[in-house]
Every structure is written in structure tokens, then in C-alpha cells.
Amino acid sequence: MVDRDLLLNGMNKLTTNLKKLRGIAPDQEYSEQSLRVILASKIRTEDPGYSWSPLMFLRLGAVIAVLAIIVVTGLRFNNTSKLSSLDISGLKAEAQELDVQLKLAQATSSLESGGIVSTALKETAQNGPGQLNTTVLQKESGNFSIPDYDSMVNTDRALKELTK
Amino acid sequence: MLDGEKEFLIRAIGGEASAFGLLYKHYQPQIYRFIYFKVGLREEAEDLTHRVFLNAWNNIEGYQFQGFPFSSWLYRIARNQVVDHYRAAKPNTSSLDNVDTEIAAPLDDPIAAIEDKNNLTKIKMAISRLKPEYQEIIIMRFVEDMAVKEVASAMGKSEGAIKILQHRAVKSLKKLINGSR
Numbered sequence: 001m002v003d004r005d006l007l008l009n010g011m012n013k014l015t016t017n018l019k020k021l022r023g024i025a026p027d028q029e030y031s032e033q034s035l036r037v038i039l040a041s042k043i044r045t046e047d048p049g050y051s052w053s054p055l056m057f058l059r060l061g062a063v064i065a066v067l068a069i070i071v072v073t074g075l076r077f078n079n080t081s082k083l084s085s086l087d088i089s090g091l092k093a094e095a096q097e098l099d100v101q102l103k104l105a106q107a108t109s110s111l112e113s114g115g116i117v118s119t120a121l122k123e124t125a126q127n128g129p130g131q132l133n134t135t136v137l138q139k140e141s142g143n144f145s146i147p148d149y150d151s152m153v154n155t156d157r158a159l160k161e162l163t164k
Numbered sequence: 165m166l167d168g169e170k171e172f173l174i175r176a177i178g179g180e181a182s183a184f185g186l187l188y189k190h191y192q193p194q195i196y197r198f199i200y201f202k203v204g205l206r207e208e209a210e211d212l213t214h215r216v217f218l219n220a221w222n223n224i225e226g227y228q229f230q231g232f233p234f235s236s237w238l239y240r241i242a243r244n245q246v247v248d249h250y251r252a253a254k255p256n257t258s259s260l261d262n263v264d265t266e267i268a269a270p271l272d273d274p275i276a277a278i279e280d281k282n283n284l285t286k287i288k289m290a291i292s293r294l295k296p297e298y299q300e301i302i303i304m305r306f307v308e309d310m311a312v313k314e315v316a317s318a319m320g321k322s323e324g325a326i327k328i329l330q331h332r333a334v335k336s337l338k339k340l341i342n343g344s345r
Contacts, residue, residue, distance in 0.1 A: 014338065017287055018306035020280070026196040026210060034214045035188050038221050039181045 110158040117155060165233040166190045173234060177224050184221055191235050192217060194308050195242050201291050201303050202246050212249055216242045232317040239304070239318035246296075290340035298333035305330055 175183035200209035219241050304310045316326045
């Protein structure tokens with residue numbers, strides 16, 4: 001009988017009856033409980049809690065990276081401030097002092113060489129012209145090289161300084 | 165489509181539980197019906213509906229508003245959930261035979277109410293015997309009164325394909341109802 005009605009009224013009757021199926025609904029209590037469980041599940045997921053989830057490791061890594069940046073930046077700033085506080089005049093004074101020490105060392109060296117030269121001159125004066133013997137000179141010239149002009153001039157200068 | 169749905173969606177994507185709650189209250193009954201017609205058992209329908217919304221809430225950050233109602237996305241999740249359900253367990257196709265029609269019948273005419281109830285029970289049984297695609301078309305187009313465009317989005321098909329499927333689904337449903345005389 002119902003089927004005959006459906007056939008007589010055709011599509012309209014069918015669609016009307018199909019819409020009535022919308023009355024099928026889930027249990028209200030189940031629906032509310034289900035919603036509570038669904039929403040609570042995500043809150044639990046988002047709660048960091050005390051478990052070491054991958055997200056926690058990422059957060060810890062980020063904190064360490066930030067701390068490292070702060071430390072490195074702090075050290076660099078400290079070094080820069082040390083450089084900026086350098087005493088240029090003090091450094092210049094130190095450099096000049098070094099220069100003076102070098103000159104003193106040169107002078108000592110000149111004195112020693114001057115002493116050797118004066119001894120040689122004395123010996124020449126005492127031994128007389130025998131030192132000018134050509135045979136001896138030729139023999140000695142084979143062992144010694146004659147100092148060039150510049151070194152002789154330097155020796156003269158050193159002697160002058162000594163006399164001062 | 166729910167009034168102000170886009171606003172609720174933006175808030176839900178941002179993690180606002182109350183906004184998702186509103187979407188749940190609006191769409192949960194129709195998703196439940198969709199699943200119920202396909203699995204045929206109330207408990208299973210409740211369990212699968214719960215999983216659909218749980219899945220939706222846990223993945224809502226990935227939802228992209230493309231002009232379709234939120235229901236299109238929910239129906240897609242529901243379809244996958246039902247497929248997984250059938251893969252995991254053997255379906256009980258005759259379960260609707262034992263389920264009372266839960267539709268509120270008019271009390272002023274008891275005879276008409278009984279006829280109506282019988283009528284709807286037969287329709288429910290006929291729907292349960294349809295091919296899955298035809299079931300979906302009948303439920304979405306005629307029970308839920310969804311637009312062709314919306315159904316196309318939910319089923320991942322073109323509007324033309326939906327119209328062809330709808331024609332075949334109605335023809336099959338009529339045949340099943342006539343055959344049950």
C-alpha cells in the first residue's frame with residue numbers, strides 16, 4: 001500500500017519521505033559527551049606537561065641558541081670595549097722606549113768593535129814599519145779581506161762617537 | 165551553510181574550542197545520519213561520527229576555506245572513515261532490519277503515523293541496499309538537501325558526474341522500493 005503511494009506520487013512523494021529521514025538524530029547525551037572528549041583531546045595534546053615531546057626538544061634548542069647568541073654577543077662587546085679603551089699615547093711611549101734600547105745595543109756593539117780597532121792601531125805603531133813588509137802583507141792579504149769604504153766610514157763615525 | 169561559518173572556522177583554526185563546538189553542533193547530526201545509513205548500526209555510527217569530528221578538530225589547522233561549506237570537508241573525512249571501518253570489519257548489511265525508525269511521527273493520526281513509519285523503514289532499508297556512491301548521493305541531495313556543487317566537493321567529483329549519479333541513484337532506489345512490495 002505504501003509502495004503504491006510512492007509509485008503514484010512519483011518523485012515528489014519520494015523526496016518528501018526522504019526529507020523526513022532527517023528526523024534521525026544522534027543521542028543528545030552521546031553528542032555532548034563526544035564533544036567534550038574531542039575538545040579535551042586537543043587541550044591535552046597542546047599542554048606541554050612534563051613529557052619530552054619533539055616540541056619540547058625544539059623549544060629547549062631554541063632557548064639554548066638564544067643563550068649562545070647572548071653570550072657570544074656579550075663577549076664580542078666586551079672585547080670591543082677593551083680595544084676602545086687602549087691608550088695610544090702609552091703605546092707610543094712603549095715603542096719609543098724600545099727604539100732607545102735598540103740604539104743602546106748598537107752603541108755597545110760599536111764600542112766593542114772600536115776597542116778591537118784601537119788595539120790593532122797600537123800594535124801597528126809599536127811594531128813599526130816591519131808591518132809594512134811586502135812579503136808579510138801579501139801573506140796576510142791572502143787570509144783577510146780588505147774592508148770596503150762604507151765600513152771604514154762607519155768605523156770612523158763610531159770612533160767619533162766614542163771620543164764624544 | 166552555517167551563518168558566519170567562515171568566522172567560526174577562522175577562530176577554530178586558531179584553536180578556539182568554542183568555535184569548533186558551534187560547528188560540531190551544527191554539522192554533527194547530518195554527519196551522524198550519513199554514517200548511520202551506511203553502517204546501519206547506531207553504536208557504530210556514533211563511534212565513527214566521534215572519530216570524524218576528532219579527526220577534524222586535530223587537523224583543522226590544515227583546513228583551507230575554498231568557498232564550500234565546512235560540511236564538504238567533514239563528509240570527505242566521514243567517507244574515508246566508513247571505508248576504513250569496512251576494511252577493518254565485515255559489514256552487517258541487514259542491521260537496519262532490526263532498528264526502529266527514530267523519526268517523530270505525528271500523534272494526531274495514529275494510523276497515518278504507523279503507515280508513515282513503515283514507509284520510512286522501507287526507504288531506509290532500500291537505501292541500505294544501494295551502492296555506496298548512490299547512498300551518498302541520496303543522503304546528501306535528498307535527505308540533507310545539499311546543493312549539487314556542495315555534493316560534488318564532498319565526493320570529489322564534477323557537478324555533471326553528480327547529476328548523472330543522482331539520476332541513476334533515484335532509479336535504483338525506486339526499483340528497490342517497488343521490488344520490496
